[in-house]
Amino acid sequence: xxxxxxxxxxxxxxxxxxxxxxxxxxxxxxxxxxxxxxxxxxxxxxxxxxxxxxxxxxxxxxxxxxxxxxxxxxxxxxxxx
Amino acid sequence: xxxxxxxxxxxxxxxxxxxxxxxxxxxxxxxxxxxxxxxxxxxxxxxxxxxxxxxxxxxxxxxxxxxxxxxxxxxxxxxxxxxxxxxxxxxxxxxxxxxxxxxxxxxxxxxxxxxxxxxxxxxxxxxxxxxxxxxxxxxxxxxxxxxxxxxxxxxxxxxxxxxxxxxxxxxxxxxxxxxxxxxxxxxxxxxxxxxxxxxxxxxxxxxxxxxxxxxxxxxxxxxxxxxxxxxxxxxxxxxxxxxxxxxxxxxxxxxxxxxxxxxxxxxxxxxxxxxxxxxxxxxxxxxxxxxxxxxxxxxxxxxxxxxxxxxxxxxxxxxxxxxxxxxxxxxxxxxxxxxxxxxxxxxxxxxxxxxxxxxxxxxxxxxxxxxxxxxxxxxxxxxxxxxxxxxxxxxxxxxxxxxxxxxxxxxxxxxxxxxxxxxxxxxxxxxxxxxxxxxxxxxxxxxxxxxxxxxxxxxxxxxxxxxxxxxxxxxxxxxxxxxxxxxxxxxxxxxxxxxxxxxxxxxxxxxxxxxxxxxxxxxxxxxxxxxxxxxxxxxxxxxxxxxxxxxxxxxxxxxxxxxxxxxxxxxxxxxxxxxxxxxxxxxxxxxxxxxxxxxxxxxxxxxxxxxxxxxxxxxxxxx
Numbered sequence: 001x002x003x004x005x006x007x008x009x010x011x012x013x014x015x016x017x018x019x020x021x022x023x024x025x026x027x028x029x030x031x032x033x034x035x036x037x038x039x040x041x042x043x044x045x046x047x048x049x050x051x052x053x054x055x056x057x058x059x060x061x062x063x064x065x066x067x068x069x070x071x072x073x074x075x076x077x078x079x080x081x
Numbered sequence: 082x083x084x085x086x087x088x089x090x091x092x093x094x095x096x097x098x099x100x101x102x103x104x105x106x107x108x109x110x111x112x113x114x115x116x117x118x119x120x121x122x123x124x125x126x127x128x129x130x131x132x133x134x135x136x137x138x139x140x141x142x143x144x145x146x147x148x149x150x151x152x153x154x155x156x157x158x159x160x161x162x163x164x165x166x167x168x169x170x171x172x173x174x175x176x177x178x179x180x181x182x183x184x185x186x187x188x189x190x191x192x193x194x195x196x197x198x199x200x201x202x203x204x205x206x207x208x209x210x211x212x213x214x215x216x217x218x219x220x221x222x223x224x225x226x227x228x229x230x231x232x233x234x235x236x237x238x239x240x241x242x243x244x245x246x247x248x249x250x251x252x253x254x255x256x257x258x259x260x261x262x263x264x265x266x267x268x269x270x271x272x273x274x275x276x277x278x279x280x281x282x283x284x285x286x287x288x289x290x291x292x293x294x295x296x297x298x299x300x301x302x303x304x305x306x307x308x309x310x311x312x313x314x315x316x317x318x319x320x321x322x323x324x325x326x327x328x329x330x331x332x333x334x335x336x337x338x339x340x341x342x343x344x345x346x347x348x349x350x351x352x353x354x355x356x357x358x359x360x361x362x363x364x365x366x367x368x369x370x371x372x373x374x375x376x377x378x379x380x381x382x383x384x385x386x387x388x389x390x391x392x393x394x395x396x397x398x399x400x401x402x403x404x405x406x407x408x409x410x411x412x413x414x415x416x417x418x419x420x421x422x423x424x425x426x427x428x429x430x431x432x433x434x435x436x437x438x439x440x441x442x443x444x445x446x447x448x449x450x451x452x453x454x455x456x457x458x459x460x461x462x463x464x465x466x467x468x469x470x471x472x473x474x475x476x477x478x479x480x481x482x483x484x485x486x487x488x489x490x491x492x493x494x495x496x497x498x499x500x501x502x503x504x505x506x507x508x509x510x511x512x513x514x515x516x517x518x519x520x521x522x523x524x525x526x527x528x529x530x531x532x533x534x535x536x537x538x539x540x541x542x543x544x545x546x547x548x549x550x551x552x553x554x555x556x557x558x559x560x561x562x563x564x565x566x567x568x569x570x571x572x573x574x575x576x577x578x579x580x581x582x583x584x585x586x587x588x589x590x591x592x593x594x595x596x597x598x599x600x601x602x603x604x605x606x607x608x609x610x611x612x613x614x615x616x617x618x619x620x621x622x623x624x625x626x627x628x629x630x631x632x633x634x635x636x637x638x639x640x641x642x643x644x645x646x647x648x649x650x651x652x653x654x655x656x657x658x659x660x661x662x663x664x665x666x667x668x669x670x671x672x673x674x675x676x677x678x679x680x681x682x683x684x685x686x687x688x689x690x691x692x693x694x695x696x697x698x699x700x701x702x703x704x
Contacts, residue, residue: 016114019121040151043310047320048114060309 001080006053006073013052017045027070055081084122091126099126101469104163108328109475113320120155123162140168140338143194143243145178147205148317153327160331164340164491165449175315182237190240195567196334197237198246200291201230202317203253203273210267219266219275227279234288244337244567245288246330249277251297251305286546287569289496291333296325299489325489332494338565339554342393342472342492343446345385346437348455349399349406349428353385353418354378355480359401363408369415377480382417384484388493389422392502394509396425396440398453403428424509433460434467444509445618447557447654452492454483499548501595511591512619529624529693532589536625536694538632541575541582548596549584552615557654560615561647561661579604581636585616585625587694598625600633607643608681609636614647614661627690630665634687644683651676665690 007025015021018036031037037045046063049072050056056079058066066072087106090099103126107119144150144157150172161168171192173181178199181189189197206226210219234245252270262268266275277294284290297305300322310316318326335341350357355367355374367375368382389395395418399406406428410420420426425443427436433455441448448470455461456476465473472492476483487493501508519528541549550568557563574580585598598616602609611633616625637645647662649655659678663669666687667680 016118019118039314040149043152043314043316044114044117044320051114058309060312063309063313 029069053080143189146200156327164335182233214267216266248291328491332491336494343450344394381483401428534694537586556615611647647680
């Protein structure tokens with residue numbers, strides 16, 4: 001999977017989870033940048049990503065410590081089949 | 082229909098259509114992400130709708146938990162709306178349930194809930210057995226844990242008088258002693274099982290157990306929990322299983338407040354048996370041993386028979402020539418269901434919605450208490466569009482799935498089974514014999530005389546509280562005020578001097594109709610005010626109305642009161658009693674803006690109505 005494909009699919013996951021198709025994301029995007037991104041929707045987001053990218057599973061430490069979308073993408077690109 | 086289309090409907094001002102569509106779509110989806118997108122859409126559709134004209138008060142629900150409950154907010158809202166119980170829900174702070182339930186001034190108490198929901202997980206257990214603890218020691222730990230939780234429930238109930246839904250516990254994914262654990266009292270899963278059993282045994286009438294133990298087993302405990310999110314956010318159930326969790330909880334709350342199914346309306350071809358009887362002939366049908374699909378259909382019939390035995394009525398609605406439709410029941414030995422298991426049998430070529438309406442009319446029950454089961458998606462869609470009140474079960478194309486899909490629909494939840502429930506079908510069949518007798522008699526009074534009716538008429542008694550509460554919460558048509566009460570509220574009326582209560586049980590030569598009418602009034606100065614007067618429609622116009630009117634004025638006279646006052650509060654379903662008080666000589670004193678009418682009659686002027694029922698005030702000499 002190319003980096004570009006990952007960004008494209010990830011963006012659509014964000015649109016689905018937050019119900020807003022105007023959201024744009026980049027490597028530096030954090031929860032502070034998106035109003036609806038709270039602790040509950042964070043879990044929903046991670047579950048939706050695991051579903052959208054076969055082979056991706058975040059471990060407990062990653063769930064707790066992921067800092068921005070850039071880190072997400074690098075984990076996805078390591079694991080996505 | 083996509084969320085965008087629903088949004089558009091709402092924007093065009095077609096709110097009720099948008100809402101109905103949203104609820105159907107959300108309940109049909111199996112994917113959590115799309116379910117969530119419907120949840121997010123819900124406030125937009127509801128907030129845009131004009132003020133709710135429904136007169137029924139919203140339920141007030143307090144959710145307390147030993148875990149995060151935020152995840153339930155949106156799904157529970159949606160599921161409660163879908164079963165017709167819009168509610169105001171208060172979510173207490175994370176893991177605050179102990180203080181919320183003990184403290185009489187806590188936010189959950191001052192919220193004044195009708196229902197308290199207490200959600201627990203194995204993490205909330207303080208005391209676990211040590212390895213090799215004796216069975217006696219384990220028992221004492223079980224008792225301590227259960228007493229602690231039920232004690233909290235008792236305290237919360239004392240503060241609020243609300244019904245309580247208490248979850249039991251799912252098992253763990255680990256087995257330190259392997260399979261041997263099943264034999265060891267101290268094994269954590271053995272301990273959890275014992276706690277669940279003891280909770281069920283010791284829960285008082287106001288505590289209703291949400292059976293998470295069985296539910297999580299059905300879905301698989303490894304699917305039910307996602308430990309990552311427990312450690313991260315104290316999330317007690319995985320997202321995939323949030324929907325069944327919320328759906329079961331909502332169904333239980335609905336059932337507590339009268340939203341229960343009364344009749345299953347079943348298709349025949351490819352629903353109860355494999356094949357089409359009109360085309361394949363009786364010999365070509367798949368039902369019973371010797372054929373894989375036939376066994377699956379038989380298992381479905383067995384499940385349906387169990388539902389019938391616990392109180393659901395069964396009806397057939399099939400596109401068939403009646404003579405063909407009846408043949409399998411008469412000729413195939415492997416059919417589990419028999420013709421006389423059904424109280425109504427519609428096999429014809431008319432559209433199903435009309436047939437279904439006729440079934441509801443025949444049985445005198447509301448459309449919203451019917452559950453429709455049909456393998457044909459086109460028929461399901463037609464019924465959903467034409468009769469939105471009817472609950473329609475989504476089936477797959479595999480009969481092996483049918484029992485599970487019907488079971489998990491959430492439409493069949495029940496909080497109490499009374500003796501009346503288990504005799505339901507008999508009672509309806511007897512009613513049909515009565516109608517036949519009436520046809521022979523032509524003259525109504527001589528028909529009533531031929532019924533040889535006897536009744537028990539008494540004030541409320543503890544042994545009848547379940548049935549009385551059930552009637553109060555599910556009677557919609559012959560119901561003057563449609564006021565709902567919890568069992569505890571009904572119980573509190575027994576032996577109060579300023580409250581008049583009465584129930585009627587009616588027996589005739591065809592059988593026992595059971596406890597079928599309830600009246601509650603209270604004294605205010607020199608008048609007796611009727612708060613609740615309701616009756617099951619299956620004994621309509623048999624004289625029980627008059628019997629209770631006579632009794633009402635008799636009681637008022639005994640208490641030396643001047644007048645009896647009544648109120649009729651109109652709903653979508655109780656038009657049949659709008660002139661009830663006028664029929665008994667009450668004069669209308671006022672009419673509210675919402676159509677509510679107020680009535681009064683002087684006690685002295687009342688002339689008792691003739692009644693063809695011999696009445697007993699004791700329970701013994703009638704049975």
